[in-house]
Amino acid sequence: GAGVSQSPSNKVTEKGKDVELRCDPISGHTALYWYRQSLGQGLEFLIYFQGNSAPDKSGLPSDRFSAERTGGSVSTLTIQRTQQEDSAVYLCASSLAAGTTSTDTQYFGPGTRLTVL
Amino acid sequence: AQSVTQLDSHVSVSEGTPVLLRCNYSSSYSPSLFWYVQHPNKGLQLLLKYTSAATLVKGINGFEAEFKKSETSFHLTKPSAHMSDAAEYFCVVIPDTGRRALTFGSGTRLQVQP
Numbered sequence: 001g002a003g004v005s006q007s008p009s010n011k012v013t014e015k016g017k018d019v020e021l022r023c024d025p026i027s028g029h030t031a032l033y034w035y036r037q038s039l040g041q042g043l044e045f046l047i048y049f050q051g052n053s054a055p056d057k058s059g060l061p062s063d064r065f066s067a068e069r070t071g072g073s074v075s076t077l078t079i080q081r082t083q084q085e086d087s088a089v090y091l092c093a094s095s096l097a098a099g100t101t102s103t104d105t106q107y108f109g110p111g112t113r114l115t116v117l
Numbered sequence: 118a119q120s121v122t123q124l125d126s127h128v129s130v131s132e133g134t135p136v137l138l139r140c141n142y143s144s145s146y147s148p149s150l151f152w153y154v155q156h157p158n159k160g161l162q163l164l165l166k167y168t169s170a171a172t173l174v175k176g177i178n179g180f181e182a183e184f185k186k187s188e189t190s191f192h193l194t195k196p197s198a199h200m201s202d203a204a205e206y207f208c209v210v211i212p213d214t215g216r217r218a219l220t221f222g223s224g225t226r227l228q229v230q231p
Binding site: 003004031033035042043044045048050056058059091093095097104105106107108109110111 | 160163207219220223
């Protein structure tokens with residue numbers, strides 16, 4: 001079946017502009033995660049959605065970052081007033097999140113490479 | 118909160134020789150640990166995971182890892198390296214019970230020489 005898809009694959013923007021990154025999780029997966037991979041910071045967690053629960057936003061680096069998940073499926077990560085330090089690969093993952101276990105496998109998308117000039 | 122430390126940023130082996138990628142974790146309880154692999158220009162893929170069922174965990178592509186509580190280690194091994202194993206490997210932990218967000222180590226780049 002189809003895996004996690006992300007769009008666009010590459011995004012180049014100018015400093016100060018807003019960007020939206022999209023994630024389509026695997027069908028039936030109730031949990032969705034955003035991570036960021038950058039040279040300076042490595043791989044870091046940003047935000048997590050689980051069903052209808054309030055999202056875990058503890059990893060968002062500033063209030064310029066926000067995300068939503070509509071209808072329990074597609075998610076959009078928005079970065080407002082982009083800065084050069086926002087340049088990174090943004091990764092989305094999804095998992096079944098069945099029951100209370102935290103060890104279900106997270107399946108990652110190919111990422112969106114964001115470059116802020 | 119828990120974290121993981123990958124002891125080597127780069128490891129180089131010859132094809133056909135054993136692979137050892139080292140990972141230590143800090144923990145106040147029994148953690149959930151994973152190894153992920155990232156091939157160039159590809160997404161992250163789960164190699165294996167430890168969930169306290171068995172201390173020796175077998176994964177895909179001949180990799181395995183052993184959870185050693187006394188040493189707080191979760192090293193990744195493979196008996197014989199293949200050229201296709203060249204990639205970045207991440208040791209990963211779920212830092213807090215009840216949460217699902219992954220905390221990644223800094224990564225180990227594995228080079229396989231012919």
